[in-house]
Amino acid sequence: MENRGQSFSVLNCIDLSSPDIHKSVSLLKQACLDSGFFYVINHGISQEFMDEVFAQSKMFFTLPLSEKMKHLRNEKHRGYTPVLDEVLDPENQVNGDYKEGYYIGVEVPENDPKSEKPFYGPNVWPTADRLPGWRQTMEKFHQEALEVAKAVARIIALALDLERDFFDKPEMLGEPIATLRLLHYEGQISDPLKGIYGAGAHSDYGLITLLATDDVLGLQICKDKDARPQTWEYVAPLKG
Numbered sequence: 001m002e003n004r005g006q007s008f009s010v011l012n013c014i015d016l017s018s019p020d021i022h023k024s025v026s027l028l029k030q031a032c033l034d035s036g037f038f039y040v041i042n043h044g045i046s047q048e049f050m051d052e053v054f055a056q057s058k059m060f061f062t063l064p065l066s067e068k069m070k071h072l073r074n075e076k077h078r079g080y081t082p083v084l085d086e087v088l089d090p091e092n093q094v095n096g097d098y099k100e101g102y103y104i105g106v107e108v109p110e111n112d113p114k115s116e117k118p119f120y121g122p123n124v125w126p127t128a129d130r131l132p133g134w135r136q137t138m139e140k141f142h143q144e145a146l147e148v149a150k151a152v153a154r155i156i157a158l159a160l161d162l163e164r165d166f167f168d169k170p171e172m173l174g175e176p177i178a179t180l181r182l183l184h185y186e187g188q189i190s191d192p193l194k195g196i197y198g199a200g201a202h203s204d205y206g207l208i209t210l211l212a213t214d215d216v217l218g219l220q221i222c223k224d225k226d227a228r229p230q231t232w233e234y235v236a237p238l239k240g
Contacts, residue, residue, distance in 0.1 A: 009037070009221055009233035016151050017042035021158070028152075029159040035223035039238055040210065043148045047240055049141070054214060056137045060126060061100060061184040071102075071124050077179070078103050079124035083186060098188040098198050104138050104180040119177045142180045149173065149208055156208070167207070177206075185218065201225075213237050 012031040018024055031038035060068070065082075073079040081101040108120045115121045125135045153167035160166075167173045185198045198218060203225070213219060220232045 007231075007233050009035075009223070009235050011035075011038050011235065013039040013041055013238075014152070014155065015042050016040060016044065016148070021155075024155050025158045028155045032156070032159065035221065037221050037223075037235070040148065040152060041238070041240055043151070045141075045144050045148065049144070050212060050240075052137060053141045053212075056131070056134050057102075057182040057184070059131055060102060060134065060182070063126075063130075067130070068100075071126060073103055074124060076105070076121040077119060078105055078121065092192070092195055092200065095196070098190075098196065099183055099185045101184070102182040104142055104182070106142075106176065106178055107139070119179075138180065138182075142178070145180060145210055145212075146173075146176070146178050149176075149178070149210055152208060152210070172207070190218075215239070 012027040014024055014028050014031075016024075028038060068080050069082070071080040073081050079102065081103070083096075083098060083100045104123050105119060105121075107123055108115045110122050128135070150168060150173050153173055154164050157164055157166040188196065188198070190196055190198050201222065211219070215237045217234060217237060219235045219237075221235055222230045222232050224230070
């Protein structure tokens, strides 16, 4: 049983440029105890660059399916995932997720011993003549987003009364399994009563997920997954 109304969630806003670290720690701690969701602003990635990333992402997803399938996700979870490929909530979904995606991870050459480890290895890239500058844009975005994740993790560390750089250790964010996922939701409107979802209900694995959205309303969160009925609220898109 779930209640999917039209209500909007009110979330704390973490300003990474704020000099008041105590306030940031307090807001983040409250958000994590309350629901696990919060906005991050003034994170250092320029709006111009974000617009470029979204434009380049769109360029890939508008390619013919036959072209996209040449970059199908491999055993290292790199590359293209077609529509309906993933099923995040098998209990409630009739088909799969009405979204397609593209996985990009930390670039590790095939001849590097680290590439033997799960999730480590070379990325799958569209050719430069097909999408010029695409790889460079996504590698830069991966790098910049990882820096934002590290900045947020430092506030999490302080909220847990740990050393500020606790999560910067090699076994955590120093040498992370950091996956960038480009996502494209097609025009299919979610209809929970019919088991149709853009993305099924799920909790993410790992330490932290940073989600950059466009200005289309669609994301919903459930602050208490054990509540019956569950209450799902919209998260309003926030520029930047």
